[in-house]
Amino acid sequence: MQEPRRAKKKTKATSMDIAHRAGVSQATVSRVLRGSPLVNAETRKRVEEAVRELNYKVDRHASSLRTQRAGTLALLLFEDPTPDDSHINPFFLSMLGSITRACAKHGHDLLVSFQQLSDDWHADYEDSMKADGLILLGYGDYIAYESKLAHLVAQGTHFVRWGAVLQGQPGISIGCDNAAGGALVGRHLIARGRRKVAFLGDASTHFPEFFARYCGCDGALREAGLRMNPALQVDADSSEQSGYDAARTLIARGHAFDAIFAASDLIAIGAIRALTEHGLRVPDDVAIVGFDGTPMARFSNPPLTTVVQDTSGAGELLVASLLRLVRDEPAESVTLMPTLEVRASSGG
Amino acid sequence: MQEPRRAKKKTKATSMDIAHRAGVSQATVSRVLRGSPLVNAETRKRVEEAVRELNYKVDRHASSLRTQRAGTLALLLFEDPTPDDSHINPFFLSMLGSITRACAKHGHDLLVSFQQLSDDWHADYEDSMKADGLILLGYGDYIAYESKLAHLVAQGTHFVRWGAVLQGQPGISIGCDNAAGGALVGRHLIARGRRKVAFLGDASTHFPEFFARYCGCDGALREAGLRMNPALQVDADSSEQSGYDAARTLIARGHAFDAIFAASDLIAIGAIRALTEHGLRVPDDVAIVGFDGTPMARFSNPPLTTVVQDTSGAGELLVASLLRLVRDEPAESVTLMPTLEVRASSGG
DNA sequence: CTGAAAGCGCTTACAG
DNA sequence: CTGAAAGCGCTTACAG
Structure with missing residues (x-):
């Protein structure tokens, strides 16, 4: 018996609970939720109903552990010259807005982190499987920055950055012309x-x-x-x-x-x-x-x-390009026309 | 043999690899990484060295699946009156900055999502284990808003919100006086x-x-x-x-x-x-x-x-209070003095 | 079209 | 202080 000290959250439903309720195997539940075509329409309906009734949501960690995909992107926002709180360049905040929207549109979540340009970057988001790839945002001394980009490339990290598009630059960049x-x-x-x-x-x-x-x-x-x-x-x-x-x-x-x-x-x-x-x-x-x-x-x-x-075009392009890289599809640097x-x- | 079409990422090291290299069991590796006191100093050193050499990072999904903790908070930013891109109230962007910093300080990651006040909220971040709790940010018609708060409370969702602190309000709020x-x-x-x-x-x-x-x-x-x-x-x-x-x-x-x-x-x-x-x-x-x-x-x-x-105080307090709720510790609404x-x- | 089973990489009682 | 083992909740070949 659970101690009812305070309103306890009722234990979360699992795909097993759904399977039981719908009278199918747990594997079939998973197929329905992943949109597999290998499911009878009737069966699918029963499962979907059970999902709704129990307010079931696929456990992200179990799913990601199995598929080796996080379904998440990480935004690293550099703020070097102005380390004082809340004085982030408003331009980058517009970018943050459009990136957030683009992520949602592509069915991915977005982790946000502020970084000092001088720090060791949180490039380990990908190593720890927290994110499938990185979006780098923020200007700073490019000469110092470029060697870090080369390092990311050498490590095989998936990333795109916002900034100047230059010849022979490591990785891919999306930038304004x-x-x-x-x-x-x-x-x-x-x-x-x-x-x-x-x-x-x-x-x-x-x-x-x-x-x-x-x-x-x-x-x-x-x-x-x-x-x-x-x-x-x-x-x-x-x-x-x-x-x-x-x-x-x-x-x-x-x-x-x-x-x-x-x-x-x-x-x-x-x-x-x-x-x-x-x-x-x-x-x-x-x-x-x-x-x-x-x-x-x-x-x-x-x-x-x-x-x-x-900025809207930029956010969309950053996210779309990064997702291409994550899927091992070709992607390239692009320049956007300003007005x-x-x-x-x-x-x- | 892997097909070397493009620079492939070398397969990620697991705790098994570390265990092998350090000559200990995988369980011991896990103990070291979680900071357990039940490890001999000598052993700890060997493991830490192997971790460094292989640039090992604990897999977030495996860890979270096991512990049932996401180590992540989610920020829901409402933007009702101005749905046009990039016109988010700059005040909320300052809040976003301070919340991000507070999260980092408390060793948590931050998911960011923009919501329409009228939409169904992404309260399912917690159901899918993506986040341990929610931070709600943004004003709007409070009368409509309050019933949604009550709904979150009824579901046992962990959340704090920024906004007016009122008598008999559902959930806990941090707000300006x-x-x-x-x-x-x-x-x-x-x-x-x-x-x-x-x-x-x-x-x-x-x-x-x-x-x-x-x-x-x-x-x-x-x-x-x-x-x-x-x-x-x-x-x-x-x-x-x-x-x-x-x-x-x-x-x-x-x-x-x-x-x-x-x-x-x-x-x-x-x-x-x-x-x-x-x-x-x-x-x-x-x-x-x-x-x-x-x-x-x-x-x-x-x-x-x-x-x-x-805003700095607010960000810190929002994060700290939410983490208390997540740990089932008492927390209460607080009002901050402006100048x-x-x-x-x-x-x- | 469906089910049984293996396995993703950890954490943590349990036994020593 | 350490190891062997169970199990978190999924996804996906494999067999039918």
Whole structure:
């Protein structure tokens, strides 16, 4: 007899209970639940009824132990530059949303974990059978990052990452066409009559996403006989504070500029704050364009023109590609086209 | 012979492999890995070495099947009013961050799932042994919600929820002391010389969090011989658009007001936009205070005074309480004290 | 179309 | 302190 100290959960039904109730073997119950065609329609109906009556759910661990499939993916979210709580880049949170939805659509569960880029990664999700594969999300110094990717490949880990798609890169990546995005910005600013475009964000091979945005914008300027001026580039990582600091540095240098291309929306919003404090008007004195298409771009003052990344498409593609890898099917890196959303910060 | 079509993952090591290598029984390997004291120090060392050499990880499914513990919690995030992708309330995303961290700290994994409040919930995470318990996050019509909570209790599901802590409520809740937060706002506005305080947000038992904020503010006004004027209350759910619409409605009503207490930061930011469009200055003509303490409050223009909820404390408490329930230990509902962060939108 | 049986990789009484 | 053995709840060849 169980001690009824508190409302005890009644013991969970097993496939044995279902079998008994439906008058079939336990193997047949399993066949029905896995959707095997090898079951008589009548039998199937009896089993399904028993399943409903007892509110039976297949035990995930028993099933996974037998099939050697977890039915789960793991999302590793890197948050290196801003280790302070709750200050995750909102762009990655949009990605998290779309990845979660894509997982559900593909009938998989999603484990979420935050990682320091510097840490040993929880790549052991797969070794412990907790997940069939990994989705890596978050930027950081790519040079350090790449060797870890190579390590994952060497271990045979199934993974996809979000980020710059580069030649000869280990593993497969899904990323925004950052150069195309940068070109959209360059052409837009030129069409608005701007000539001296500053860039806030690291622009080196250590941060290939930002670098490609820079180069794309430069390419568009060159089409118009202009070019980016390295004296108007200031390093910044993707945070409001960093954007604020970078804009102040830019102003302090004393070179003239009439537009800022910020490598991310957060940087742009920090830059607007710095410019406003300094008595510069946006967009009258300086046009500003961000990158990412985060919700806050719409609410900033003035509303921010931004390059919108296709987060829904990205989530779906990340999940679908990873599931292909898990099934040992071929998959390849893909680049997604961004779009420009014009708002008041660049003259509307 | 395996077909070497592509780099095959070498077969995963099992505890048997470790046992063989360390020259002990498989049972002893298991004891070492579970930290049993019933192992000789020498033996332990040999086993640990073999574990390291073969990069062995305990198989989660085998372990969980045996122990009947998943070692995993599930987070159900409701997003009813705004089903459009990527527009999740940033406050909940902060919560997600802190919950993730708290889970890691307590040695548990976290499954994340988005749910429609109207749907059948994925309460079956526990029935299928995928998770030991549920964390419920997200507001919505509480009246509809409460019956679902009662249902979960009746089923013996282990869960905690974030939200208003009410008398006689089913299950346990962790929530902000919304009335105290409202009182902070009321006293602050009075101290700034404001007298006619409008409220943007539903204020009924259907939305007990907003309602308590309203009542708390009203209580503070009464201490000063004033009170909230129902004619200055406009319904709104927690979105920028809804805040914008509500502020326009408020203005259209034509009653004088010199302050707005917005039930959330998103509502406040929408309200600022509406006021600005209408030629009203913040804070000179109207002081505005939000609620939540989201990152965007700092970046809004003007920066938004807001009631900061303790998301780190909340995440930790949610996880710790749920784990107590899972272990059949007593746990109870708790209310967390918020703080007021004063910025320029209320006169600084 | 169905059942009996083996086995996935652990954990933990039980016996020594 | 250690090993042999049972068993967690499934899935899937195998035999009929």
